[in-house]
């Protein structure tokens with residue numbers, strides 16, 4: 501069974517000052533898109549390099565998730581450290597994901613360029629950063645998810661099948 505980590509990085513959601521809407525937005529998108537068996541492993545944590553790095557390592561190395569989607573902490577505010585923590589734990593950067601997500605987001609908001617979101621692999625886990633705005637989740641996943649199943653295949657991670665009417669997974673012959 502494919503395991504998908506969903507990590508919400510938000511000081512206020514972690515303190516309970518507002519309800520986390522980012523994690524549920526990711527679950528809702530994946531539930532529509534993925535037709536093969538999968539399970540979600542979710543966490544809500546505060547911003548900060550140490551908290552994000554520790555959560556990423558635990559979800560990759562202990563929970564052994566195949567795919568790890570983060571939301572929040574990618575901007576230019578002093579507390580936004582998700583990209584630094586991601587860079588510290590990934591072994592190989594995959595710049596195309598961030599480029600494609602920013603390009604798609606720019607069609608919606610001019611401030612999309614402020615997201616420093618990254619992606620890359622750690623062992624057999626693909627990590628992808630997304631912005632904190634819950635509305636950005638569908639924009640970002642719509643932009644890149646067609647390439648995710650084949651990426652996981654190449655990495656030796658679990659196999660994902662999708663509903664082509666939501667997002668068609670592209671696997672070159």
Ligand SMILES: Nc1ncnc2c1ncn2[C@@H]1O[C@H](COP(=O)(O)OP(=O)(O)OP(=O)(O)O)[C@@H](O)[C@H]1O
Nearest residue numbers: 508510511512513519520521522572573632633634
């Ligand atoms: N997990 C979340 N659930 C619901 N709304 C969120 C979440 N993360 C962000 N938002 C919304 O998006 C806005 C911008 O997100 P951003 O990550 O910049 O938050 P922030 O101002 O740094 O504060 P925090 O880290 O406490 O969420 C927030 O003010 C909030 O309205």
Ligand SMILES: Nc1nc2c(c(=O)[nH]1)N[C@H]1C(S)=C(S)[C@@H](COP(=O)(O)O)O[C@H]1N2
Nearest residue numbers: 572573574575605611612615631632633636
């Ligand atoms: N699709 C989309 N991308 C977006 C946004 C958005 O509302 N929608 N917000 C932008 C803004 S205002 C910021 S500051 C950055 C970083 O957000 P984060 O710190 O919540 O990760 O994401 C950007 N990318």
